[in-house]
Amino acid sequence: MDRNFGKALVIITGASRGFGRSLAISVAPLLSAGSVMVLAARSGDRLEELQRELNVTGKTNLTVRCAAVDLGCKAGVERVVAETRSSDPEIDRLMLFHNAGDVSRYCRDFTDLDELNSYMSLNVSSALCLTAGVLQAVPGRTGLKRIIVNISSLCAVRPFPTWVQYCRPLDTDMQLEARSNSADDNIRNTCSLLHANGQLLTCEQSISKLLAVLLDDKYTSGDHLDYYDL
């Protein structure tokens, strides 16, 4: 049986590379005619390249919009919300994937409030504001399913120094950053070993499980789902 998400408005943050980019490529073929995909990240050129790729390989009736914005600031969040306002009111599904994240500015100490706030602004606050803005822009109604997916990490539920013992990271620029520039020697060394031993997950492995969960529609709202438990 053909399974798909129907006519949907899909928003993916951090779509310029890594997991977000692969996610956009995997979701596009599962959308029906008239769907809209909003791709957000700072690198406009990369987003436009992905937009071209989706238009060539995907369906011509999928509208892809790019929002080249910094999600760590108010204007960036507002621009993405604005892109969702003009969407077709007849959609079956709204899917917002919070995927943008940044580990490049490790806080080396917690005495600089501005540094800490700017880090939290992207990784925490902007996702909350974007969720609220998008839910307001696309109000609930019968027949519309609104799904918010927070791409998270085991680091969110366990202290960071132990994370490598319990999960395999994704093979993306973020993992490269962790094994090259992490301030913690143990994390840097373990990440390097995982990479050298070919123990990293591909984005496609992780995405195929995520999309199966969404298509099966059997999760409980608010669940924290781990790749290895699925």
Ligand SMILES: NC(=O)c1ccc[n+]([C@@H]2O[C@H](COP(=O)([O-])OP(=O)(O)OC[C@H]3O[C@@H](n4cnc5c(N)ncnc54)[C@H](OP(=O)(O)O)[C@@H]3O)[C@@H](O)[C@H]2O)c1
């Ligand atoms: N890699 C792993 O091992 C791993 C493990 C568990 C969970 N995760 C989670 O998976 C998600 C994706 O990770 P990834 O490995 O694909 O990361 P990545 O390769 O570093 O990509 C991060 C994405 O976020 C965007 N981004 C960063 N700062 C931004 C900002 N200020 N405004 C807008 N967009 C911004 C980047 O685009 P621009 O630079 O163009 O803005 C990029 O598209 C993250 O939430 C991460 O925490 C990753």
